[in-house]
Amino acid sequence: MKALATRRRSRFAPTALLLLALLITGGLYAALAPSTATATASVATASDVELGMKLFQANCATCHGMNAQGSEGVPSLIGVGAAAVDFQVSTGRMPMQANGPQAPAKTPQFNEEQTAQLAAYVASLGAGPAIPTDEEIDGSQGDVANGMALFRTNCAMCHNAVGAGGALSGGKYAPALWDTSARNIYQAMLTGPQSMPVFNDNVLTAEEKRDVISYVEAQRSGSPGGADLGAIGPVSEGLWVWVVGMGLLLGCAVWIGAKSS
Amino acid sequence: MNQQNPAKGHPSQDLAAPDGQAGVPTHFTDPGHPEHQPRQSDLHPAANKRAERQVVLLFAVSVLGTIGFLVAYFAVPPGETVASMRQSNLLLGLGLFLGMFGIGAAVVHWAKSLMNSEEKAEDRHTLRSSDETRAAAVEMLREGAQDSAIGRRGVLKGAMVSALLLAPLTVVVPLVGNVGEDWDVSKFKSTMWRKGMKLTIDPSGRPIKASDLTIGSVFHVIPEGLEDTEHPLDEKAKAVVLLIRLDPRDLTEAEDRKGWSYDGIVAYSKICTHVGCPVALYEQQTHHLLCPCHQSTFDVADGAKVLFGPAKRPLPQLPIEVDDEGYLIAQSDFTEPVGPSFWERLK
Amino acid sequence: MTTTTPSGGARAAGATADYLDQRTGIAAAVKGLSRKIFPDHWSFMLGEIALYSFVVLLISGVFLTAFFVPSMAETEYDGPWAAMNGVPMSEAFASTLRLSFEVRGGLLMRQVHHWAALLFMAAIVTHMMRVFFTGAFRKPRELNWLIGFTLMILGLVAGFTGYSLPDDVLSGNGLRITDGIVMAVPVIGTYLSYWIFGGEFPGQDLIPRLFTIHVLLVPALILALIGAHLFLVFLQKHTQYPGGGRTDKNVVGYPLFPIYAAKAGGFFFIVFGVIALMAATMSINPVWNYGPYDPSPVSSGAQPDWYMxxxxxxxxxxxxxxxxxxxxxxxxxxxxxxxxxxxxxxxxxxxxxxxxxxxxxxxxxxxxxxxxxxxxxxxxxxxxxxxxxxxxxxxxxxxxxxxxxxxxxxxxxTWTLRVLLFVVPAIAFWVTKRICLGLQRKDRELVLHGHETGRIVRFAHGEYIEVHKPLSDEERWLRVNYDAHAPLQIAPAHDSRGVRRKGYRRDLLRQRVSRTFFEDRVEPVTPAELAAAHAHGAHDALESAEPHGGHEAVGAATEAPLVGGAVSGGGRRLADHDDDLGSDTRNY
Structure with missing residues (x-):
C-alpha cells in the first residue's frame, strides 16, 4: 500500500493517468464500435449494387456468366447470398487464379469496399445468407466447452482437433484455422464453401456457431506444455523425438566415447 | 557334409604363418595396441587444474538448476491460463534439465579429463565348460534321475505330467471365462435402431426435421434415447449415423433401396467397414466420404460404395422416413452388421 | 559415524565392508567385477539410452500413478481447463486433466513420461541397428539378441497400453482400430474382441485392465529381461571394434570402476536431462485437445505413436x-x-x-x-x-x-508408396551391397598402394606419377583383418558306392543360401599381394596368391570371376603404377 502511495506522487503519475484514460477510451470505443459497423454493413445502397455489378462483369463473369447463372462445373451464384461472396472474396479464394483441386486462400484482390459492393450485387440476385453481425461472431460471448463438443463432432475430422488443418481426398484439404477471422469462420459454416458441408442454422444454431468460434479462438494461445509442434499429433512428436532427443543424445554419446586430448 | 575347415578357410588373426615359398607370411600380423597418447591434463598441471574447475562448475550448474526447480515449484504456480501453465512447466523443466544434465556432464568430464585414460586389456575366458565339468554334470543328473527312479515308474510319470498340465486350468478357465462377460458375440450384428426411432443430433440429442437439411448439409446423428440405455458408449459405438442431403438428381439408388432415402436425404453408418474408425470427412461437392484413419473413400451419391483405400464393403445404409410431424425416423435397424468385417458376419 | 578425519572415514568404510562381507562374501564379487574392462565407443551407449529412458519411465511413472485413476466410471470435469468444464468423461480422462493442470509439476512429469517412452523405443531400434550391422549377434550372443528382441516387443506393448490409458479420442480410436483388427481374425475374432474389451467395444473394463498390464505385468517382464540382458553382457563381456591389439580372446577398454561407472552413470543424468529439456519445451500428447473418448468424433491426423x-x-x-x-x-x-x-x-x-x-x-x-x-x-x-x-x-x-x-x-x-514398398527395399539392397563392395575395394586399393599424397613426380623419360604414402601398420591391420566368407562346398549327392547320401537336400539348401549370401565378395589383401604390388613384374605371383577357395564351389557362376577378376584386375592395373612408384620411392 505504501509503495502504491509513493508511486502516486511520482513524476510518472501524469503519464500513467493519461495511459489509463486512453485505455478506457479505447475500451469504450471497442465496446461501442460493433453497432456502428453493423449499421454500415447491412445497408447496401443501390449504387453499391450498381458498382458491384460492374466489378462482377469485369472480374467474375468469365466463369460465372454475365448474370451469375454459372455453367458446366462453375456454380451459379444466384441465391448464395452476401456471406458466400464476402467469404470467397475477402479470403482471396475468388477470383481463382488457376484451376486446381481447390481454390487456395491468397491475398485478396479487392478491398473491403469493393468486396461489399460485389456482395451487395450478388445478394440482390436472390435471397441467401447475409454477412453475420459482429455480435454473432464475438467469440468472447461463446461457451468454449460447448464449442469444443461441437467442434470435435462436426469439424475436427477435417480441420484437426485444434484447427491445424488436414488432408482431404485428391489433393483437396481443409485449411488451418489459426489465421482465419471469426467472420470468415462463421461464413464458412453458414455457406459451406467448396468441399465443406453446409452448417445451416438447424445443424449449428447461431449461438452454437459462436461457441465454435470461441473454441477456435481459444486454441490460438498455444499449448500449456510448450511448443505445440504444429499440433498435428504423434507424427510430429515422433519426428522431434528422433531429431531432438536422439540427436542430442547421440551427440553426447560421441562426446563421451571420444578420446580427450 | 564337407564344411570348410575354419582354421584353413578363415585364418586366425594373430598368427603369421610362413607359407614356405618365399618366406612371405600368409597373413598380416596384429600390430598390437596403439601407444597411449597422454592428454593435456596429464602433461600440464595448469590444464589439469582447469579441467577440475570445469567439473566443479558443472556440478555448480546442477545445484543451481535444482534450486531453480524448487523456487519455480513454490513461487510459480501453474495457474488457470495457458500462458501461466506453460511458464510453470518451462521453469520446472529447465530446472530439472540443469539439475540432471549438470551432474551428468560433470561426471563425464571428470572421467574423460582427470581419470586415468590408459586403456587396459583383459583376457576373455571361454564360456564353454571343460569336458570334465560337462561329464561331471551329466553324471550328477544321471545319479539324480536314478535316485528318483523316474525312468522305471511310467504310471507315476504320467500322473505327474497330467497333474501339472491340468492344474493351470484352475487359473486359466476363470480368467478366460470371466473376462468376456456374456460372450454373446451376436450383439455385433445389430444396433439399437428400431422402427420409428427419431434421428437426433450428436451430442445435443435434438430431433431432426427433414426441412432442417439444406443440400450439402451433414448431421452427425445418434438414436433417440441413447443416453437412457445401460451402456450408452457401447450402443453409440455401433449406432452413430451420418445424415446427408444431396440434390436428388445426383443420387443413384439401387432398386431395392429406393424407399430408404427421403427427398435426397440419406443416412449411412458412420463406422468404417474397414477397421471401425468414424468415417466423417464429407466433401459436399464430390459427395465423397473419407475416413481420416486409413483414407477409405466412399461415394455417398452411389450407395456409399468404396472408391479408394483399404475398405472393401460399402457403408451400411439406415432406411429412413418422415413421421407426421416432419421428423426423420428410422424404418428399421440396419439390414446388415455395421463396422469391420468378421468371420461370421454373414451367418 | 563419519568423522572429518580421513582415517575415520576409511575405518567406517572398512567396518561396513567387513559387516557385508561376513554375511554375503561380497568381496569376491567386488574383486571380480570392479576392474572389469569395458570397451569404449559411442555406439555402445545406444543401449544405455534405452536403459536410462526406462529408469526415467519408472520414476515418472510412479509419480503419475499417484494421481491417475484407472477407471471408466463417468464423471464431470470441473477445473481450470475451460474447454472441458461440465463435459462428461471417464475418471481416467478427468484425472489425467487434473494431474496435468492442477498438480504442480504434473504436466512436466506426464511429458517426461511420454517423451521418455518415445525415446525408449527410438533408442532400442537404434541399438538393434548397431548390433545388427556390426554382427554383434553372432555366437555366443544369439540368445541375448533374442532377449533384446523380446524387450523391443515388450516396449511396443508398454507403449501402446500407456498411450491408451488417458481414454482420449485419439487413443480411443486407436483401440477401435485394434478391435477392428482383432475381429478380422478368422473363426475366433469376435470372441477375442470380447475377451479384450470385456464384452462389446468399448465396454467398462478396458482401462483398468490396460493399467494393470501397463504398470505391473509389462514393466516386471521388462525389468526381468533387462536383468538377463545385462547379466549376459557381463558374463560374455562386451564386443569390441576391430583394431590393433583387439582379438576375439581379449577385451580392451577402461575398467568398470571408476571410468566406465562414471561415464555410464553420468550418461544416465544426461539422458534424464535431455528428456527433461524436451518435456520443458515441447508439448506432447495434449489429450485435452482431443477430448474424452466418444465413438463418434475423430480428428484428422489420427495416428499412433511413431513406433506403431x-x-x-x-x-x-x-x-x-x-x-x-x-x-x-x-x-x-x-x-x-x-x-x-x-x-x-x-x-x-x-x-x-x-x-x-x-x-x-x-x-x-x-x-x-x-x-x-x-x-x-x-x-x-x-x-x-x-x-x-x-x-x-x-x-x-x-x-x-x-x-x-x-x-x-x-x-x-498412397499409390506411390504402394509401389515404393516393393521398389525401395530392392534398390536399397542393391545399392548398399554395391557401396559395401566398393568400399572394400577402396580398402584394398589403399592397402596395396597407400594414401595419395598429391605429390607429382616426373621421370627422366617423361612419365608423371603421383607418390603414394604407405599405410601405417594400424591402418593396414584394420583393412585386412576380416573374413570374407566363401560359399560353402558340399559333398556330392552320391557317395563312392553310388548310394544317394542322406541329408543331401538339406546341404543343397544350405549351399544355395550360402551362395546367396557370399557369392559377391572382396577378399582382404594378403601379405603376398602387398609384396607383389611392391615388386616388379609380379603379375604371376599375384594371380597365384589369390586364395579363392570358394570360387570352385560356385563353379561356373559368373559372379565369382566378376568380383575376383575385378579385384585382381584392379590390383594388377594399379600394381603397374606401383611398380614405378616402388622403385621411385626407393630411389628418392
Missing part, C-alpha cells in the same frame, strides 16, 4: 479388394495381411536372422570382434533393405500429414 506407425502405414496401403467371402464366412485379408502378416514377417526375420546367417556361414566360432558393416555386404544390404521398408511404411502411416504439408494428393501418395 509402420503398422498403421501397412494397414493404410493395403487395397480393399482383398476381402473375400468363402462359403459365407468373411476373410478380411485387407486387414490380416498388413496388421498380422507384415509385422509377423518383419519381426520373424529380425528375430531369426542370427540363426539364418549362421546357417549360411556354417561358422561355429566365437566372435567378440565386431564386423565393419562393409565387410559383410549381404548382411548390411539386408539390414538397410528392411530398414527402408520400415521407413516406407512409416511414411505411409503419415500419408495424410505429408499430403497436407506438401500440398500433394493423398491418393497419389
Amino acid at each position: 506407425l509402420f503398422l498403421d502405414g501397412a494397414v493404410r496401403l493395403m487395397p480393399g479388394q482383398t476381402e473375400f467371402v468363402i462359403a459365407g464366412f468373411t476373410l478380411s485379408l485387407n486387414v490380416l495381411v498388413p496388421a498380422m502378416v507384415v509385422p509377423g514377417v518383419l519381426f520373424g526375420v529380425l528375430a531369426l536372422y542370427p540363426f539364418i546367417e549362421a546357417f549360411a556361414t556354417g561358422d561355429k566360432r566365437v566372435h567378440n570382434v565386431l564386423d565393419r558393416p562393409r565387410n559383410v555386404p549381404f548382411r548390411t544390404a539386408t539390414g538397410v533393405s528392411v530398414l527402408s521398408a520400415f521407413i516406407v511404411l512409416i511414411l505411409s502411416g503419415a500419408n495424410d500429414i505429408i499430403a497436407d504439408h506438401f500440398s500433394l494428393s493423398i491418393n497419389d501418395i
Whole structure:
C-alpha cells in the first residue's frame, strides 16, 4: 500500500493517468464500435449494387456468366447470398487464379469496399445468407466447452482437433484455422464453401456457431506444455523425438566415447 | 557334409604363418595396441587444474538448476491460463534439465579429463565348460534321475505330467471365462435402431426435421434415447449415423433401396467397414466420404460404395422416413452388421 | 559415524565392508567385477539410452500413478481447463486433466513420461541397428539378441497400453482400430474382441485392465529381461571394434570402476536431462485437445505413436479388394495381411536372422570382434533393405500429414508408396551391397598402394606419377583383418558306392543360401599381394596368391570371376603404377 502511495506522487503519475484514460477510451470505443459497423454493413445502397455489378462483369463473369447463372462445373451464384461472396472474396479464394483441386486462400484482390459492393450485387440476385453481425461472431460471448463438443463432432475430422488443418481426398484439404477471422469462420459454416458441408442454422444454431468460434479462438494461445509442434499429433512428436532427443543424445554419446586430448 | 575347415578357410588373426615359398607370411600380423597418447591434463598441471574447475562448475550448474526447480515449484504456480501453465512447466523443466544434465556432464568430464585414460586389456575366458565339468554334470543328473527312479515308474510319470498340465486350468478357465462377460458375440450384428426411432443430433440429442437439411448439409446423428440405455458408449459405438442431403438428381439408388432415402436425404453408418474408425470427412461437392484413419473413400451419391483405400464393403445404409410431424425416423435397424468385417458376419 | 578425519572415514568404510562381507562374501564379487574392462565407443551407449529412458519411465511413472485413476466410471470435469468444464468423461480422462493442470509439476512429469517412452523405443531400434550391422549377434550372443528382441516387443506393448490409458479420442480410436483388427481374425475374432474389451467395444473394463498390464505385468517382464540382458553382457563381456591389439580372446577398454561407472552413470543424468529439456519445451500428447473418448468424433491426423506407425502405414496401403467371402464366412485379408502378416514377417526375420546367417556361414566360432558393416555386404544390404521398408511404411502411416504439408494428393501418395514398398527395399539392397563392395575395394586399393599424397613426380623419360604414402601398420591391420566368407562346398549327392547320401537336400539348401549370401565378395589383401604390388613384374605371383577357395564351389557362376577378376584386375592395373612408384620411392 505504501509503495502504491509513493508511486502516486511520482513524476510518472501524469503519464500513467493519461495511459489509463486512453485505455478506457479505447475500451469504450471497442465496446461501442460493433453497432456502428453493423449499421454500415447491412445497408447496401443501390449504387453499391450498381458498382458491384460492374466489378462482377469485369472480374467474375468469365466463369460465372454475365448474370451469375454459372455453367458446366462453375456454380451459379444466384441465391448464395452476401456471406458466400464476402467469404470467397475477402479470403482471396475468388477470383481463382488457376484451376486446381481447390481454390487456395491468397491475398485478396479487392478491398473491403469493393468486396461489399460485389456482395451487395450478388445478394440482390436472390435471397441467401447475409454477412453475420459482429455480435454473432464475438467469440468472447461463446461457451468454449460447448464449442469444443461441437467442434470435435462436426469439424475436427477435417480441420484437426485444434484447427491445424488436414488432408482431404485428391489433393483437396481443409485449411488451418489459426489465421482465419471469426467472420470468415462463421461464413464458412453458414455457406459451406467448396468441399465443406453446409452448417445451416438447424445443424449449428447461431449461438452454437459462436461457441465454435470461441473454441477456435481459444486454441490460438498455444499449448500449456510448450511448443505445440504444429499440433498435428504423434507424427510430429515422433519426428522431434528422433531429431531432438536422439540427436542430442547421440551427440553426447560421441562426446563421451571420444578420446580427450 | 564337407564344411570348410575354419582354421584353413578363415585364418586366425594373430598368427603369421610362413607359407614356405618365399618366406612371405600368409597373413598380416596384429600390430598390437596403439601407444597411449597422454592428454593435456596429464602433461600440464595448469590444464589439469582447469579441467577440475570445469567439473566443479558443472556440478555448480546442477545445484543451481535444482534450486531453480524448487523456487519455480513454490513461487510459480501453474495457474488457470495457458500462458501461466506453460511458464510453470518451462521453469520446472529447465530446472530439472540443469539439475540432471549438470551432474551428468560433470561426471563425464571428470572421467574423460582427470581419470586415468590408459586403456587396459583383459583376457576373455571361454564360456564353454571343460569336458570334465560337462561329464561331471551329466553324471550328477544321471545319479539324480536314478535316485528318483523316474525312468522305471511310467504310471507315476504320467500322473505327474497330467497333474501339472491340468492344474493351470484352475487359473486359466476363470480368467478366460470371466473376462468376456456374456460372450454373446451376436450383439455385433445389430444396433439399437428400431422402427420409428427419431434421428437426433450428436451430442445435443435434438430431433431432426427433414426441412432442417439444406443440400450439402451433414448431421452427425445418434438414436433417440441413447443416453437412457445401460451402456450408452457401447450402443453409440455401433449406432452413430451420418445424415446427408444431396440434390436428388445426383443420387443413384439401387432398386431395392429406393424407399430408404427421403427427398435426397440419406443416412449411412458412420463406422468404417474397414477397421471401425468414424468415417466423417464429407466433401459436399464430390459427395465423397473419407475416413481420416486409413483414407477409405466412399461415394455417398452411389450407395456409399468404396472408391479408394483399404475398405472393401460399402457403408451400411439406415432406411429412413418422415413421421407426421416432419421428423426423420428410422424404418428399421440396419439390414446388415455395421463396422469391420468378421468371420461370421454373414451367418 | 563419519568423522572429518580421513582415517575415520576409511575405518567406517572398512567396518561396513567387513559387516557385508561376513554375511554375503561380497568381496569376491567386488574383486571380480570392479576392474572389469569395458570397451569404449559411442555406439555402445545406444543401449544405455534405452536403459536410462526406462529408469526415467519408472520414476515418472510412479509419480503419475499417484494421481491417475484407472477407471471408466463417468464423471464431470470441473477445473481450470475451460474447454472441458461440465463435459462428461471417464475418471481416467478427468484425472489425467487434473494431474496435468492442477498438480504442480504434473504436466512436466506426464511429458517426461511420454517423451521418455518415445525415446525408449527410438533408442532400442537404434541399438538393434548397431548390433545388427556390426554382427554383434553372432555366437555366443544369439540368445541375448533374442532377449533384446523380446524387450523391443515388450516396449511396443508398454507403449501402446500407456498411450491408451488417458481414454482420449485419439487413443480411443486407436483401440477401435485394434478391435477392428482383432475381429478380422478368422473363426475366433469376435470372441477375442470380447475377451479384450470385456464384452462389446468399448465396454467398462478396458482401462483398468490396460493399467494393470501397463504398470505391473509389462514393466516386471521388462525389468526381468533387462536383468538377463545385462547379466549376459557381463558374463560374455562386451564386443569390441576391430583394431590393433583387439582379438576375439581379449577385451580392451577402461575398467568398470571408476571410468566406465562414471561415464555410464553420468550418461544416465544426461539422458534424464535431455528428456527433461524436451518435456520443458515441447508439448506432447495434449489429450485435452482431443477430448474424452466418444465413438463418434475423430480428428484428422489420427495416428499412433511413431513406433506403431509402420503398422498403421501397412494397414493404410493395403487395397480393399482383398476381402473375400468363402462359403459365407468373411476373410478380411485387407486387414490380416498388413496388421498380422507384415509385422509377423518383419519381426520373424529380425528375430531369426542370427540363426539364418549362421546357417549360411556354417561358422561355429566365437566372435567378440565386431564386423565393419562393409565387410559383410549381404548382411548390411539386408539390414538397410528392411530398414527402408520400415521407413516406407512409416511414411505411409503419415500419408495424410505429408499430403497436407506438401500440398500433394493423398491418393497419389498412397499409390506411390504402394509401389515404393516393393521398389525401395530392392534398390536399397542393391545399392548398399554395391557401396559395401566398393568400399572394400577402396580398402584394398589403399592397402596395396597407400594414401595419395598429391605429390607429382616426373621421370627422366617423361612419365608423371603421383607418390603414394604407405599405410601405417594400424591402418593396414584394420583393412585386412576380416573374413570374407566363401560359399560353402558340399559333398556330392552320391557317395563312392553310388548310394544317394542322406541329408543331401538339406546341404543343397544350405549351399544355395550360402551362395546367396557370399557369392559377391572382396577378399582382404594378403601379405603376398602387398609384396607383389611392391615388386616388379609380379603379375604371376599375384594371380597365384589369390586364395579363392570358394570360387570352385560356385563353379561356373559368373559372379565369382566378376568380383575376383575385378579385384585382381584392379590390383594388377594399379600394381603397374606401383611398380614405378616402388622403385621411385626407393630411389628418392
